[in-house]
Amino acid sequence: MPPRRRCAVCGSKQWRKEPSSGLVTCGEGHVLQSYRNETSEVAELGPHTMKKRALKSGRKKREWQSKADPKLYHGERGRYHYYQCLQLLLRRQVAALIGAWALPAQFEAVCRDVWALHLSLLPSPPTAEPYFHATSQYGGRPPEAPGTPPSDGDPAEERGTGAERDVDDAESSAPSSSDEEDEEDPELEKLLRENSAPPSSSSSEDEEDGVQPRPPLHDKQRNPKTTFRPYDSPAGNIAVLMLACWTLRLPVMYMDFKRVIERHDLPYLDPIRFLPENMTLHLTKQTIKALSPQFPPTALHIHGLTSRLAKLIYRTYGILTPEHNAAPLLWRATRALQGTPTLYVLSKKLGRVLSLTLTLHYSLSPVLKRMKMRDPEHHKYDNAPPEVALITTVLVVLKLVYGLDGERRTPQSAEDPACALPNFTEYLAAVEAAGLGERNIEASLYDTAPEALDSVLELDGAAMDRYIDFCQKALLPLKDRRGNSDAPLGTRSQQQPMDAVPSETMKATPVREGSSDLRPGQAFRIYNSQDILGGLPTDYEKLVQRAARWAGVEEGYVLGAMERYEHRLVRWWRDERKAKESDD
Template structure:
């Protein structure tokens, strides 16, 4: 570029270069003299032209020493070790449930089979890492692509040799001898074997790319982390649930949650219960994955359990039996709602009308009876926990009998089943006593869902809390004096016996409650089922009546769900029952039957 100097004619400092002529002129057009443009590009170089080249040092750089702990496992080996810890944890959980619930020893066999099916149905199953690691220690290649390419190269070379033998079998002896020499040369030529291996690696890489193109989720699933959402410790509890359903054990999800929160079954902080030869290889991410902070919720356990039941039936044809509904319904009637056999029978009858699916997944239930062409094969949103469906059905029965809206309802006929149910005020008083009895249980009082104000506790409750902490933090005490830590250093002489909530519940429910009286001549009193109110569960500004709210809170706490979720299930069943009732009335009007005086 021209120097930034003044033009000798006009004194301008603004210069520009003409592209076509290459002349430099000022802003006024005066051409700069004694200026030439040179090009540094040479087309023809002579023999004596000197070239520069870069010399690279052949010295290898010194590798930095790794500061990683060699005892910790990473990658696929860490995943396999993680599943080993889960399997050992499952065995401890199975042994605990067999001792707590007096289950038969066949329960362990069922859990083992379901665990195997569960691992096979994972999106990313556990790898066979110990075999690959052993091959690495011996010095062989363990890359899956390399192993596949080697096998393909061997098969390709073997097939080419067999074809050569077949083609040359009918030739003369000299041809056969030359072919055998060629074959021996092929076997001994390392360059040809290397070319065949590289060719097979290229083909295998192209095949892998095409498979990845057809399965885009495979790589992304493997890069998410150590574990996925279906292979966490909560899946162990789901395996136990499916095993209990398979053996027709009448359990609910809150049974597992209670033994987890009371630290009777290993789930919270289970790494301390594993042997040292397993925990020494765990990284901090693996320890975090094995140590959940809270017990799983009811809805999470149902989602995982229903997935396992659905997948093992679709893949292997293993059908999970239906819920053992009779004992579970009696637990709902007696333990949850404090009801009588009359409430049990009414709930069972209404559940038959609502066609409740008593399976882990709604797809495993039989299809509905279709009367019309437009009738559905199954009800929508039926994939709810079965005990929650039974509780919601019982609440609908209570609303039909009592209303639970502040208005008095009395039966007018002695054959009405509402006559055998207790009076509303006595029944609500029983529910309040049941809530107080549950709070005296150590498993509920010291659980993670309840805030314990230490300053307001009495001496007996503090002693029970210390016993609970001893069992949770120290574990079971052996007879050996060396392992009795608290007794040696912090001995407590006064130990109160734990209060059994089942005894309190049976004592409260054993007393006879007065039955509902018949309606006399009072015309302003409603009958059971009259003026039925359906509350919208999405009305965030609305408020439930006091009686209905007491029943909902008691049921939601017993099943382990929120009040809003339970109200949504109750509303769903109420609207389904209203549709069934309107269809029944329409059918009676079409047939001309007058059944207005009959009450079901």
């Protein structure tokens, strides 16, 4: 632009350049003389022209590196490792039960088969982790199968650099690549793909059969708070053991497992010390927490897992779990309430009248005979644990004989079965003494020292040995106990039966002919289990507490089952009376 000078014509200092002509004019339009605007456009620069170049630094861009510990397993690989830990823990549990309960050798084989069925019936079964991990290590290609013959190429070419191999692959023809594919074993690759199918892919055979596999949840879709479901917990191992006992018809109950867990005879609490170091090295804190339950599972929780597993096995594979061996378990329930053989026989007859379900799930038993359209196929509490059903049946018999409502029942005939049962006063005292004796035995096992002692040093030799043995089982790992043995250390407490409580001989109930007292079975009262404001008679409540403690359930659950059984008994009695009246 020209300097700020005045126009020679009008004296204006306002100048502007016209874009069309390139002339410089003042504010009045006078053209500035002796001004020239030149524009030079060059298409190509000669070799003598200097070019300015920007030099780039040779520094490479830093890639993002994860700060996670590579030794810890996450995702599907960590889940697969979690089930490996559960499987090893199951092997130790099987060895412990075989030694503690003197089980047959077939128990281990049955547990192995049930464990395989349990894994296949999970909502999201574990994937074939080794195959996918090897696939990721080989750059998305399946690993070379063992036994595959090497290629016929020159070994010197195979030892070339990666750039040379890329150039060779680009210059190679299609027939050479097909020859390499023909050298691999196609049948083995097919088997590997079938056994380790990716979660998102479905095989062609399943599509032809019309069976669509369940797509498992990926890591992003699965909620981290619900990654480990109840079926994946260590309680699932107890369900597998319980189902194996049912298969062999062993008369065990859920409280038996809880007792051996509390005595640390069965590896369940703090199981990380039972695993080898090369397995615990890859566990995250979430996996360790999932593997380490703080308390033994309850009876109803184990029963829910076991009944679900038995139902799925029957629906999926058609394998029917046999009924429970009820005769020995009924005798255990009778002895838990200090009963006699007469009480056992009466309870057995009443159980037949009540049509007790002795299967793990009510769907595994035959349906009830429907006389009318409104008749149900199953009863409520049909899915109750067998020990609860049996001891509730014993309670119903005791209630029929003694009343348990504060009023006295007296048999008036020698043919009454109540004459063979003990006197109620002595019987109730024996039940209380049995409950107190069991609590003292359990306290002697788990307490560090009795209350009367000021120090552990005041214990005698037997108590000190029992205390040291218990601490050894509860605190030390296997390698510090007995070397590298897989079987847990046997202790003296294993030979102490928990149910063997001494009892005294009781007198029989006397017969009083012509007595004004109520007879057994007369004025039978049914209490509503939903009545939270009402109270129970003292004698009745003591027996219910004893039964609930023995079965490992709450008192309300026993009362609910007892109410249903009593209504069922009343309906049967009315039907029998109607049938007799119609015959007459």
